[in-house]
Amino acid sequence: MRDPRIELVGRGYDAIADEYLEWAARVDGDPKLTYLDELSRRLPDGASMLELGCGAGESCTRLLAERFRVTGVDVSEEQISRARENVPSARFLRADFTELELEDVSFDAVAAFYALNHVPRELLGDLFARVRRWLVRDGLFLASLGASDTGEWIGDWLGTTMFFSGWDPEQNRALLHAAGFEIVVDELVTVREPEGDSTFQWVLARA
Numbered sequence: 001m002r003d004p005r006i007e008l009v010g011r012g013y014d015a016i017a018d019e020y021l022e023w024a025a026r027v028d029g030d031p032k033l034t035y036l037d038e039l040s041r042r043l044p045d046g047a048s049m050l051e052l053g054c055g056a057g058e059s060c061t062r063l064l065a066e067r068f069r070v071t072g073v074d075v076s077e078e079q080i081s082r083a084r085e086n087v088p089s090a091r092f093l094r095a096d097f098t099e100l101e102l103e104d105v106s107f108d109a110v111a112a113f114y115a116l117n118h119v120p121r122e123l124l125g126d127l128f129a130r131v132r133r134w135l136v137r138d139g140l141f142l143a144s145l146g147a148s149d150t151g152e153w154i155g156d157w158l159g160t161t162m163f164f165s166g167w168d169p170e171q172n173r174a175l176l177h178a179a180g181f182e183i184v185v186d187e188l189v190t191v192r193e194p195e196g197d198s199t200f201q202w203v204l205a206r207a
Helices: 006-013 017-025 032-040 058-064 079-084 120-135 169-178
Strands: 048-052 069-074 091-094 109-111 137-148 152-158 160-166 182-193 196-207
Touching: 006 017, 006 079, 006 152, 006 160, 017 079, 017 169, 032 058, 032 109, 032 137, 032 196, 048 058, 058 069, 058 079, 069 079, 079 091, 109 120, 120 137, 120 169, 137 160, 137 169, 169 196
Parallel strands: 048 069, 048 109, 069 091, 109 137
Antiparallel strands: 137 196, 152 160, 182 196
């Protein structure tokens, strides 16, 4: 049975598909395209790429699909529907990626942009281990992680009810190492969201 907190995230993004895109466009200092480039330049054309939390396919999924064979996963039915229209060359799955079953050693890279802070933090260790199994040897994992000790936060966000959770950077690193990753890039970046500043831990790790 799917975790009700993750169900909440899916329903939330179903409800705010338009509002989220408008909100995201107003974030100042977002480094995601810089990190996307950091990942992309380490991969050959045609590499197999899994994106967790692909949303509507804007803009990272679209850019990845220009060079790579992309599979996008999202828990929101509305977001997946839009992604299929926006990036027809990619493959999309509607799924809770904490329960997703994929073939081992089937991707050259996995990316998650602003998605893992919606995962209940006690599930992150197992998710990292799943990602490690999905990757080829020396495969790459790029993720933005929460950077604060947040057990659970449920409340109004962009007009819907949303769930957030996360560990502090030290625990994130420990979970990645326990899953068998070598961390290549590890940086804290603060962005200016419409509501105020927010800090994320960006990691690029090698399997």
